[in-house]
Amino acid sequence: MYWMQRAQRAFDNPALDVAVQAANALKLPCVIFFAPVPFYPHANLRHYAFLQQGIPDIAEMAEERDIGFVLRRFPEHSLIKFCDEVKAALVIGDENPMRELREWREIAAKKLRVPLWTVDADVIVPSKLLGKEQYAARIIRPRLKAHFKELLVPCENPRAHVKWHAARGLQQLDWRGTEDITEGWEIDRSVKPVDSFHGGTREALRLLDEFVKHGLTRYPERHNQADENGTARLSPYLHFGHIGPHTVALAVEKSKVPREAKDDFLDQVITWRELAINMVHFNPLYDTLECGENWAHKTLGEHAKDPRPIQYTPKQLEAAETYDDLWNAAQLQMVHAGWMHNYMRMYWAKKILEWSKSPQVAYNTAVYLNDKYFLDGRDPNGYAGIAWAIVGKFDRPWFPRPIFGTIRYMARSGAEKKFDAEKYIAQMYALAGRERGKDKEAPMLF
Structure with missing residues (x-):
């Protein structure tokens, strides 16, 4: 049985490939068990809608490989119960470095009566091979490349030798159905699905x-x-x-x-x-201010009492109510499209540091907005980007300046040299149905 969590696909999935290979060796069928739950950390309606859009592709591609696919949802989501129902001989899971998902795997391993293997299916080089936290791209780059010859190879996508046939009466949801899988769940429904991306x-x-x-x-x-x-x-x-x-x-x-x-x-x-x-x-502190480097903590501490000429509350930032229409455009893209260009994410986070009453408030605000609105939020990339922008992760000290100390600064003029900022602003304001020219009237805290 393949316990699908992070790697939601039945194509080029190393964890699923291991499950199929094990099933073939044991002369048993292979089945995917996928059971969304309402308590996935920080997930809301936007995230669940995108997830659901990907389910038909999983089921259809699994069927093409003679692999079973069973979809359930909370409260009928028990992995242990399903293993007992289908008399599983072995469970394969995909690894996820996020703390809550690690805890779920540890709990499952203790309760299961069969072995649980896990596969790091969403990286080229499994994290455990690197042994410890790497401090910069220049350090990890050659260490990753050393494994490419062995690991950067096509996935096999093997077919199951024994075709899965669901036992009579086995409970499963109709993955072809159009009903909302979140129906009846107590989740945040204020963040609506977006039209800019379709899952799958x-x-x-x-x-x-x-x-x-x-x-x-x-x-x-x-x-x-x-x-x-x-x-x-x-x-x-x-x-x-x-x-x-x-x-x-x-x-x-x-x-x-x-x-x-x-x-x-x-x-x-x-x-x-x-x-x-x-x-x-x-790094267990990956989504907190404490994940930063010592030099960054030192310089931010030295400048903690620097005057903030302009301060905005987290609510003002969430509503894109600042004097900077370029920053507002980025925030509007996040809220209404669920995505933001990487360059703008860096600018976005650094301005939050500049406009917040403390680095701690800035960090908490950036993580909150990242997790709430981005389709790719709640992800290592998002947390690493915030850490780079606010606490110098993977970076080095730069020239000192107020508030930032030696944390790298980014100015609007830099963005304007790289792309047509006016065009970008106009596009994002139009996306949000918002009129330009009124941003400077937004309330500001001094």
């Missing part, structure tokens, strides 16, 4: 193919242009496991584009992504 492996593969054909060649010159489609926009799909890093990396490697473009993109999708996952795996 097939949509992720379509976006990847489109990017490789039309966007990859110009990636080095465009990836900092927030007003252009300069990125693959795959982060929500990687977060939910609708697509895996092997699929993305190998598609890029097979493309006929300049080596520079390949290396630039792969550095983002492998080096920086797996650096973030490594941080979460080895």
